[in-house]
Amino acid sequence: MSNENATTKGNVLQTGQQKKKGNSLLNLLASNTVPIMFIIICAVCIPISGFSPAYLINEILTRMGRNTFLILALLIPIMAGMGLNFGMTLGAMAAEIGLIFVSDWQIYGIPGMVLAMIISIPISMLLGLICGKILNAAKGREMVASYIISFFINGIYQLIVLYMMGSIIPIKHTTVKLPRGYGIRNTVSLLNMRQKLDDLLAINVKGVKIPVATFIVIGLLCLFIVWFRKTKLGQDMRAVGQDMEVARDAGIDVERTRIISILMSTVIAGFGMVIYLQNMGNLSTYSSHSQIGMFAIAALLVGGASVDKASIGNVFLGVTLFHLMFIVAPSAGAKITGDSMIGEYFRVFVSYAVITIALIMYETKKRREKSQMAELLAAEQEADA
Amino acid sequence: MSNEHTPLLEIRNIKKDFFGNQVLTDINFRLEEGQVLGFCGENGAGKSTLMKILFGMDVIRETGGYEGDILLNGQKVTFNSPFDAIAAGIGMVHQEFSLIPGFTATENILLDREPQKKSVISEIFGNRLNTLDRKEMSVRAEKAIDRMGVRIDPKMVVNEMPVGHKQFTEIARELSKDQLKLLILDEPTAVLTEKEAEALLDSIRGMASRGIAVIFITHRLHEILSVCDNVVVMRDGFVVKDVPAKDTNVEEITRWMVGRSVENAGSDSASVTDAGSDSRETIMKIEKLWVDMPGETVRNVNLEVKKGEILGIGGLAGQGKLGIPNGVMGLYEAGGKVTFDGKEIPLNSPRKCLDASLAFVSEDRRGVGLLLDESLEWNVAFPAMQIQNKFLKNYLGGLIKWRDEKAIHEVTQKYIDELQIRCTSSRQSAKELSGGNQQKVCLAKAFALEPKFLFVSEPTRGIDVGAKALVLNALKKFNRESGVTVVMISSELEELRQVCDRIAIVSGGKIAGILPAASPSEEFGMLMVSNVK
Numbered sequence: 001m002s003n004e005n006a007t008t009k010g011n012v013l014q015t016g017q018q019k020k021k022g023n024s025l026l027n028l029l030a031s032n033t034v035p036i037m038f039i040i041i042c043a044v045c046i047p048i049s050g051f052s053p054a055y056l057i058n059e060i061l062t063r064m065g066r067n068t069f070l071i072l073a074l075l076i077p078i079m080a081g082m083g084l085n086f087g088m089t090l091g092a093m094a095a096e097i098g099l100i101f102v103s104d105w106q107i108y109g110i111p112g113m114v115l116a117m118i119i120s121i122p123i124s125m126l127l128g129l130i131c132g133k134i135l136n137a138a139k140g141r142e143m144v145a146s147y148i149i150s151f152f153i154n155g156i157y158q159l160i161v162l163y164m165m166g167s168i169i170p171i172k173h174t175t176v177k178l179p180r181g182y183g184i185r186n187t188v189s190l191l192n193m194r195q196k197l198d199d200l201l202a203i204n205v206k207g208v209k210i211p212v213a214t215f216i217v218i219g220l221l222c223l224f225i226v227w228f229r230k231t232k233l234g235q236d237m238r239a240v241g242q243d244m245e246v247a248r249d250a251g252i253d254v255e256r257t258r259i260i261s262i263l264m265s266t267v268i269a270g271f272g273m274v275i276y277l278q279n280m281g282n283l284s285t286y287s288s289h290s291q292i293g294m295f296a297i298a299a300l301l302v303g304g305a306s307v308d309k310a311s312i313g314n315v316f317l318g319v320t321l322f323h324l325m326f327i328v329a330p331s332a333g334a335k336i337t338g339d340s341m342i343g344e345y346f347r348v349f350v351s352y353a354v355i356t357i358a359l360i361m362y363e364t365k366k367r368r369e370k371s372q373m374a375e376l377l378a379a380e381q382e383a384d385a
Numbered sequence: 386m387s388n389e390h391t392p393l394l395e396i397r398n399i400k401k402d403f404f405g406n407q408v409l410t411d412i413n414f415r416l417e418e419g420q421v422l423g424f425c426g427e428n429g430a431g432k433s434t435l436m437k438i439l440f441g442m443d444v445i446r447e448t449g450g451y452e453g454d455i456l457l458n459g460q461k462v463t464f465n466s467p468f469d470a471i472a473a474g475i476g477m478v479h480q481e482f483s484l485i486p487g488f489t490a491t492e493n494i495l496l497d498r499e500p501q502k503k504s505v506i507s508e509i510f511g512n513r514l515n516t517l518d519r520k521e522m523s524v525r526a527e528k529a530i531d532r533m534g535v536r537i538d539p540k541m542v543v544n545e546m547p548v549g550h551k552q553f554t555e556i557a558r559e560l561s562k563d564q565l566k567l568l569i570l571d572e573p574t575a576v577l578t579e580k581e582a583e584a585l586l587d588s589i590r591g592m593a594s595r596g597i598a599v600i601f602i603t604h605r606l607h608e609i610l611s612v613c614d615n616v617v618v619m620r621d622g623f624v625v626k627d628v629p630a631k632d633t634n635v636e637e638i639t640r641w642m643v644g645r646s647v648e649n650a651g652s653d654s655a656s657v658t659d660a661g662s663d664s665r666e667t668i669m670k671i672e673k674l675w676v677d678m679p680g681e682t683v684r685n686v687n688l689e690v691k692k693g694e695i696l697g698i699g700g701l702a703g704q705g706k707l708g709i710p711n712g713v714m715g716l717y718e719a720g721g722k723v724t725f726d727g728k729e730i731p732l733n734s735p736r737k738c739l740d741a742s743l744a745f746v747s748e749d750r751r752g753v754g755l756l757l758d759e760s761l762e763w764n765v766a767f768p769a770m771q772i773q774n775k776f777l778k779n780y781l782g783g784l785i786k787w788r789d790e791k792a793i794h795e796v797t798q799k800y801i802d803e804l805q806i807r808c809t810s811s812r813q814s815a816k817e818l819s820g821g822n823q824q825k826v827c828l829a830k831a832f833a834l835e836p837k838f839l840f841v842s843e844p845t846r847g848i849d850v851g852a853k854a855l856v857l858n859a860l861k862k863f864n865r866e867s868g869v870t871v872v873m874i875s876s877e878l879e880e881l882r883q884v885c886d887r888i889a890i891v892s893g894g895k896i897a898g899i900l901p902a903a904s905p906s907e908e909f910g911m912l913m914v915s916n917v918k
Contacts, residue, residue, distance in 0.1 A: 233513040250497040374677040
């Protein structure tokens with residue numbers, strides 16, 4: 001009896017799937033519009049820009065090493081259903097505070113990086129906790145709330161860095177401090193730390209530098225994320241992300257789980273920022289962090305992620321495509337228009353455009369799924385008649 | 386029933402009221418280990434409330450708790466939350482699915498009870514960093530599925546499952562709890578196909594033979610007869626019958642469920658039906674209507690409404706009766722053809738419906754029906770102002786339109802008197818009124834539109850007896866004096882029979898049949914459960 005049942009149900013399901021199959025190619029295209037768009041843009045721009053493949057690969061590897069860790073920080077909140085964490089900027093600020101201290105204490109190289117990360121942890125955790133609590137009060141509007149929180153915390157960061165450092169918080173070194181005696185300079189040089197991680201174990205293949213140590217660190221984070229998905233906490237986060245009420249009924253502490261996810265994201269973003277800045281070699285005290293969240297999110301979305309679904313694969317595809325465009329577009333733009341500014345303008349414009357398109361597509365996809373239900377109902381009725 | 390030993394569950398004198406509205410009165414029953422108890426009754430009979438009490442749901446405590454005792458194995462128990470009830474061995478499968486859509490059956494069955502493996506990291510950072518023991522998880526899920534006796538694929542993801550599988554996943558989840566002694570199934574077969582339902586009944590028998598007691602709530606009466614040991618019939622918050630299943634039959638249960646006083650119910654409406662509704666012209670023709678309203682899906686409805694009549698639409702909850710007006714008025718996505726007064730009305734466009742002189746009093750009066758923060762005057766006049774440019778004074782040849790406050794005040798006052806809306810003044814804000822008075826404001830709002838055709842959905846839901854009578858009379862008067870065609874949707878059959886000329890019963894999203902209001906209630910009862918899916 002029960003076996004027979006299973007087969008009839010199997011049949012029902014199969015007919016459903018067959019129906020889907022006809023649209024599958026279209027669906028595939030529709031759900032990957034953003035990556036496909038970028039592949040086309042890059043394919044057009046690469047020949048125009050006239051860069052050599054070795055140069056392009058070199059640039060991409062550098063930028064991959066610089067940005068991937070930051071982008072990976074976004075995965076955990078998406079898993080917990082909290083959308084794109086614009087609040088990762090908070091972690092970036094924590095990392096900058098760590099780096100300011102380390103520069104002041106003149107601790108160089110890898111030890112300096114590690115110390116800056118360690119200093120950033122408690123600050124990130126505190127900020128993540130605050131952010132998580134606020135986001136719990138703003139369920140369903142996490143993205144906009146986290147975006148505004150990052151502006152708010154930016155104000156506090158500026159207060160600390162501009163007025164309290166040097167006056168209340170001891171800062172000694174004059175290369176870090178403003179001449180007036182308190183506050184931090186616009187630019188803090190990280191020359192002693194510059195690309196120290198990237199150069200560690202680096203190998204050179206035909207003029208292409210591969211920052212092995214950086215990739216090892218990124219690889220470790222990827223492994224951590226893969227492992228984390230298998231833990232009880234990871235499973236709880238996935239459950240909370242998909243249906244808060246069901247998770248709560250099953251006994252999962254929804255609020256706490258959500259806070260932990262934001263907290264982890266903030267801490268990882270802090271580490272990512274240290275890696276990012278060691279590659280850049282200097283810290284713009286008041287602006288380095290401001291667009292970090294925006295670019296990381298844009299890159300992730302370019303990789304085909306959406307508000308509720310993102311994988312490690314999306315991160316790598318996204319970082320490659322997004323930065324490939326960054327490299328080739330200015331040059332291509334300059335070649336076509338004769339004005340190099342057009343490329344600069346283009347990259348900021350594209351970042352915002354990508355985020356907007358991805359958000360719109362997420363909504364339309366949800367609506368399309370809903371109208372599919374209605375179509376199914378109409379079709380079922382036709383079949384009845 | 387033997388009195389020597391203590392039963393697994395005993396319910397003693399349970400009483401419950403929601404803010405003075407008595408919904409359960411002196412409920413008593415007992416349940417032995419391995420017994421199956423069938424629960425039936427019309428909507429609003431109090432079944433759900435009773436189960437909520439039994440399962441320790443928050444809503445009960447928030448509304449002032451209950452009176453009476455629940456005894457489990459002879460011990461008095463008080464559940465402060467569903468978790469207490471679960472710990473005591475009670476499991477419940479709700480009507481709405483409580484499953485994580487992107488998880489497999491296994492993951493859902495063991496949600497938050499996953500077997501885990503310790504690691505070095507979890508020793509330091511706490512148990513939540515234990516890794517899940519996938520192997521053990523599938524073993525336990527398999528075991529639970531075996532106990533249920535219906536095969537489902539433990540690896541299938543919930544949102545790809547047919548509805549029936551989801552239901553079985555929920556049941557397997559309850560069965561995977563080792564302490565389970567009593568399982569409450571709230572209309573589990575409502576979403577199942579005939580064959581799946583059969584399989585479920587088999588599985589209930591299996592559970593019972595393993596010593597698990599089952600409370601089985603369903604509208605499909607023949608299922609109760611085939612699987613239950615005892616049947617409890619509820620009506621208006623009372624247990625009207627508690628009999629062994631083998632001593633009764635479907636007709637009898639139906640009569641107990643609906644049959645208040647079969648003789649006098651039809652007498653009032655009998656006088657109005659003989660007008661011979663067939664001879665009247667059709668004002669609205671609904672053809673092949675489908676509506677995608679969550680929980681109230683409508684499938685292939687064909688219906689003709691005669692001019693000047695009051696047509697009732699009844700049926701059990703979730704069968705689609707609410708979907709019909711919401712679909713026609715464009716509040717939920719719908720398809721099909723609706724012709725009104727010779728012209729076709731476009732669906733999915735509320736404004737077009739209102740322009741065609743249709744009006745709708747929604748069942749969701751706080752969400753759709755009222756501007757809660759605004760005054761009564763505004764509430765009554767707003768749609769008429771918006772749609773028909775009533776209560777407006779034109780200046781400069783219509784370029785500037787000002788509200789005619791005086792006319793608004795007058796019309797509001799008129800309806801306040803007519804419908805006896807209890808308020809301090811016509812400028813009081815709508816949210817300060819009681820439910821019954823809010824309902825009257827909704828009606829006044831629709832009346833002020835002076836429509837040709839009025840949909841009224843659940844007009845008496847959640848209001849007291851006095852207000853109920855007033856609302857129903859107002860509707861009747863509106864129909865008789867202004868010649869407006871009224872379609873009234875209600876879960877309460879008795880109320881439909883008092884007011885309506887004809888009553889259509891919706892079952893399984895379709896019209897199961899249309900009867901004159903004076904027909905005996907057994908016939909309505911049979912129609913209600915005819916297509917239940």
